[in-house]
Amino acid sequence: MSATTGPAPKRATKDIAEEIPSDLNIPDNYVQHTLTSQKPLPPFAWKNFREELNWLSVVILTVTPVIGLIGAMFTPLRWQTFLFSVFYYFVTGLGITAGYHRLWAHRSYNASLPLQYLLAMAGSGAVEGSIKWWCRGHRAHHRYTDTDLDPYNAHKGFFYSHIGWMLVKPRRRPGVADVSDLSKNPVVRWQHRHYLTLILVCGFLIPTVIPWLLWGDARGGYVYAGVLRLCFVHHSTFCVNSLAHWLGDSPFDDKHTPRDHVITAFATIGEGYHNFHHQFPMDYRNAIKWYQYDPTKWFIWVCQSVGLASHLKVFPENEVRKGQLTMELKKLKETQERLAWPSDSNDLPVISWESFQEQSSKRPLILISGFIHDVSNFIDEHPGGPHLLVKFIGKDATTAFFGGVYDHSNAAHNLLAMKRVGVLHGGMRQGIDDKVVPPSQRLKIARYNELSSPYGSSTAYSDGEGILG
Known part of the structure; x- marks a missing residue:
């Protein structure tokens, strides 16, 4: 075998291995099994910080803003450079939101091949890792949300997850997540193979060269459209x-912890309706209402309109709508449980x-x-006068x-039900079933176990003295 063809079988074997789903043979109780069988690293300790820190990330995330701030102190911001910086922020941001996130992760x-290459290059300019690496972590985040197998578990605090x-x-490896589909994608493989070069070209060279060629501001392009723009894209995604x-x-x-908020949407190029996204991750939208801010959704829709x-x-x-209704009913149930309700008929004495x-x-x-x-x-508060109540004492006032x-109004019926002290034995007339339940309880929300209660109205009959007292 020649020297030029020798490594090929190893690469082929590796490629085949990567195309086998990594979660194909995991146990049914994978999460519990992993958490109990694999010990995490000890908690972070500053005395060992040299070994504890991920120095590549530390350098990128700390040195970049320092360079940008120092550069801004000595570099005037031209309006053309400012507008281009904002534009390039959206370009590279959409590389993450429309590309890494909604196209490849979910x-x-x-996307057509031209759009895939464009998004792969734009995402490289955001300097957040290759598509394959990024999506592997993000799929783990969705599968193991808020657990110790979630790489950015929100329960560990705002700073940690940010x-x-x-x-x-x-402290432990993220939970297993399959990316075999991405291993088969030629664009993903191309970007992964040339990622370092793409970072330099798309992250710094392009935003420097374009302002230099068009309006002679290479330095401003590097500082504002390159370095500071990168800081904004980073924290937007974070x-x-x-x-x-x-x-x-x-x-x-x-x-789980994901939430919806318009402020987050503006900060993340439309990814702020995160509760919806975690419930329906395969939906190309984050915002489902026309007026909600989601430029990533609009970008994808425009790409569809032009055939990309x-x-x-x-x-x-x-x-x-079922999901929304479930939460609306849950909130109503919580409100309902804070209110006082009439005594159940099963809890009232039956009186002759x-x-x-x-x-x-x-x-x-x-x-x-x-x-x-x-x-x-x-009696004294009755709007119709006390005499109308007094005349019905000891009598049936149902018709009146x-x-x-x-x-009487719903409010009157609801208030009346709170004054129940007993049930008349055989006293409910035929045909007034709808009058028995007060309006506030006709649509009362019940849990499924309350609906399936095996107990009926079997209160024993009694005509004992003073039971109503």
């Missing part, structure tokens, strides 16, 4: 791991007509819809209450 749409996880060597798990609300699911992208994935609207008559002579009791109500603290004299 496969939320298909930047700390890159500065310090990880906010997806930190701010998007800290600020906002959870309109689709509150099981296709097969934009959208999660079924019916299922999206004779006992009802006898006890009505001692205190003002009125029968409505089969329930006995004590109105002693409401429900429109015979006045068709």
